[in-house]
Amino acid sequence: MTKLVASGKSVEDAVRNGLAQLGVLEDRVKVAVLEQPSKGLFGLIGAKEARVELELLPEPDGVIEAIAFLSEVSSAMGLSVTVERLDELESVRLNVMGSDLGLLIGRRGQTLDSLQYLVNIVANRHSNRHLRIVLDAEQFRERRRHTLESLAERMASRVIRSRKEIVLEPMTSQERKIIHARLQGHSEVKTYSQGDEPNRRIVIAPR
CATH class of the missing domain: 3.30.300.20 (K homology (KH) domain)
Structure with a gap:
């Protein structure tokens, strides 16, 4: 981990200086006060600044x-x-x-x-x-994708035979995308979605 010692007129100033050097916010560091500030004799002789150590914490995962x-x-x-x-x-x-x-x-x-x-x-x-x-x-996602692709093919064949559109059951946007992708570019049927979430459905219709 990266460590940095910074100084300032007060502990708060020292922390701010250290954060500026590291280019991070305070929630990304662990602060240890090494030395408190001292005004010294008459506020001049032996005056010391505050010193802090900032330890950079790992990126949150x-x-x-x-x-x-x-x-x-x-x-x-x-x-x-x-x-x-x-x-x-x-x-x-x-x-x-x-x-x-x-x-x-x-x-x-x-x-x-x-x-x-x-x-x-x-x-x-x-x-x-x-x-x-x-x-x-x-592996539910993969099994579901195969099921939906098979459904798309069966329903497309039914539409071609009957020349009537078919409205499928409500599906999530991800599942609708699978149906659309499977029948995209089909020479005899087209697909579109209708309705509002969570009851949005795919319509398979003759071209």
């Missing part, structure tokens, strides 16, 4: 805080889990591993999505940069 939060929530749900961290290009993936994770995933991943939202709040509250965390359990 929002992901570590998010994992700790996730472990606490899982424990409160009666689940014993381990969390694997994977640093990806634009996000951090947290894979939850353990038994009986259906409770953590919820119906169609609704509980998992809610936890992901909370985990992102916790992570960004303890980070100096924006973090995007993707929460997964038992």
Whole structure:
């Protein structure tokens, strides 16, 4: 850790001088007072400035805080889990591993999505940069993606046969994105979203 000794007319001045040299705020350092200021004889002879030592603390890691939060929530749900961290290009993936994770995933991943939202709040509250965390359990995200892509293909075939549009069940923005991506550029059908969150739905229609 970086340490710096700074001085000033008062302890507060010494701390301010040290923070200016380090270029950080006070919450990023640990302060130890080495010497109190002394006016000396007649305020002139033997006068001494205050001296403090500033120790730079490590950068806060929002992901570590998010994992700790996730472990606490899982424990409160009666689940014993381990969390694997994977640093990806634009996000951090947290894979939850353990038994009986259906409770953590919820119906169609609704509980998992809610936890992901909370985990992102916790992570960004303890980070100096924006973090995007993707929460997964038992490879649910990948299995759900395959399910949605298969659904998109089946519904597209039905629209082609009937020449009538089909409105799908409400989905999250991430799930709608999977459907849109799967049918993007399809020669016979098009997709668009309608309605308001949380009941926004995808419509698959003939071109």
